[in-house]
Amino acid sequence: MPQPTPEQLRAALATLADPASGRDLVSAGRIDSLQVKDGLVQVALRVRREEAAAMEPVRRQAEALLAGQDGVRNATVILTAHRDTPAQTPPQGHARGHAHGHAHGDPRQQPKLLTAVGAVIAVASGKGGVGKSTVATNLAVALAGRGLAVGLLDADIYGPSLPHMLGVTRRPEVRDDKMLPIKVWGLAAMSIGFITDPDTAMIWRGPMVMGALQQLMEQVAWGKLDVMVIDLPPGTGDAQLTLAQRVSLAGAVIVSTPQDVALADARRGVKMFETVGVKILGLVENMSFFCCPECGHRTEIFGHGGARAEAARLGVPFLGEIPLLAGVRESSDSGTPIVISAPENPAAAAFQALAASVQKAIGR
Numbered sequence: 001m002p003q004p005t006p007e008q009l010r011a012a013l014a015t016l017a018d019p020a021s022g023r024d025l026v027s028a029g030r031i032d033s034l035q036v037k038d039g040l041v042q043v044a045l046r047v048r049r050e051e052a053a054a055m056e057p058v059r060r061q062a063e064a065l066l067a068g069q070d071g072v073r074n075a076t077v078i079l080t081a082h083r084d085t086p087a088q089t090p091p092q093g094h095a096r097g098h099a100h101g102h103a104h105g106d107p108r109q110q111p112k113l114l115t116a117v118g119a120v121i122a123v124a125s126g127k128g129g130v131g132k133s134t135v136a137t138n139l140a141v142a143l144a145g146r147g148l149a150v151g152l153l154d155a156d157i158y159g160p161s162l163p164h165m166l167g168v169t170r171r172p173e174v175r176d177d178k179m180l181p182i183k184v185w186g187l188a189a190m191s192i193g194f195i196t197d198p199d200t201a202m203i204w205r206g207p208m209v210m211g212a213l214q215q216l217m218e219q220v221a222w223g224k225l226d227v228m229v230i231d232l233p234p235g236t237g238d239a240q241l242t243l244a245q246r247v248s249l250a251g252a253v254i255v256s257t258p259q260d261v262a263l264a265d266a267r268r269g270v271k272m273f274e275t276v277g278v279k280i281l282g283l284v285e286n287m288s289f290f291c292c293p294e295c296g297h298r299t300e301i302f303g304h305g306g307a308r309a310e311a312a313r314l315g316v317p318f319l320g321e322i323p324l325l326a327g328v329r330e331s332s333d334s335g336t337p338i339v340i341s342a343p344e345n346p347a348a349a350a351f352q353a354l355a356a357s358v359q360k361a362i363g364r
């Protein structure tokens with residue numbers, strides 16, 4: 001069944017009333033973002049902090065409405081507030097620090113997050129669709145297989161991929177005000193996509209999407225971790241910056257495909273992290289070459305070696321090549337990372353080699 005278009009979903013949301021203005025949600029300007037991909041719908045409703053409680057029933061209604069549309073497999077609606085939302089700005093002269101004030105002020109002045117984790121690694125890419133989530137997931141699983149306690153955090157608030165890639169349909173449990181990460185494939189994993197249950201979704205009230213990312217770090221009982229792998233959204237936006245400022249990153253792994261366009265984006269990613277003082281652990285070339293599963297013959301569909309050359313140009317390490325193989329996509333779609341589902345697959349071997357390089361680079 002074809003998935004609905006964003007316009008169709010907006011039209012559906014326009015049938016819901018906005019309690020504050022008496023208008024509908026769309027014309028009241030509540031729709032902060034709306035994304036639909038593979039039948040998974042993610043919507044953020046813009047609210048002021050003090051409206052969060054009143055808007056929670058509307059959030060649930062919207063979620064149920066969207067989930068009931070033809071072609072929608074799952075819908076997540078979150079409430080977000082923005083820095084520029086007037087009611088959220090502290091009055092002049094009253095800018096006192098408060099316990100959860102991380103939505104305000106200069107993020108570099110705020111206490112660091114994830115300080116209990118041995119090494120936090122950001123997996124980033126200049127553009128989407130290069131296999132960043134696939135690399136992050138398999139890297140994390142392979143690191144866990146090497147005996148490390150590993151967390152995997154999906155920092156993509158609007159387009160989370162971990163539920164799909166890890167095959168997770170459970171909801172995180174809440175204990176003492178914190179969510180417990182989902183234990184899967186030897187990892188402790190967390191994604192906003194795990195949270196569609198109305199009760200746990202209450203946790204998401206309030207501060208904007210960056211707040212949501214910070215809550216995924218702070219309000220999750222991660223436990224003792226040697227390594228945390230963070231799957232970032234594509235590009236060089238707010239999530240990347242917040243992370244670079246709020247977390248002491250051991251470094252960033254940049255994923256690229258061999259094509260020039262992807263490499264140009266990867267270069268921007270490298271520069272961005274370098275600008276904010278984050279070490280580049282290296283570049284990974286994904287979908288590097290095609291290995292015929294029948295005869296083992298190598299075909300370089302997108303050209304090959306571009307990322308290695310680019311890494312040399314940028315003076316950053318080259319961490320390896322992951323072949324383009326149908327098995328990688330199949331295992332992602334079946335919810336079992338290929339490192340586990342087919343350890344003999346050349347791509348799984350490539351992920352193992354990547355994990356070994358990364359482990360060495362972070363000195364664990």
Ligand SMILES: Nc1ncnc2c1ncn2[C@@H]1O[C@H](COP(=O)(O)OP(=O)(O)O)[C@@H](O)[C@H]1O
Pocket residue numbers: 125127128129130131132133134135161286287288322323324325326327328329330332333347
């Ligand atoms: N090496 C690979 N071989 C085959 N398919 C791949 C490979 N890497 C990623 N894919 C597939 O490409 C698609 C995009 O990958 P994904 O990891 O979601 O990218 P991103 O996180 O960069 O948007 C997915 O369907 C994934 O299964």
Ligand SMILES: [Mg+2]
Pocket residue numbers: 132133134156161
């Ligand atoms: Mg992704």
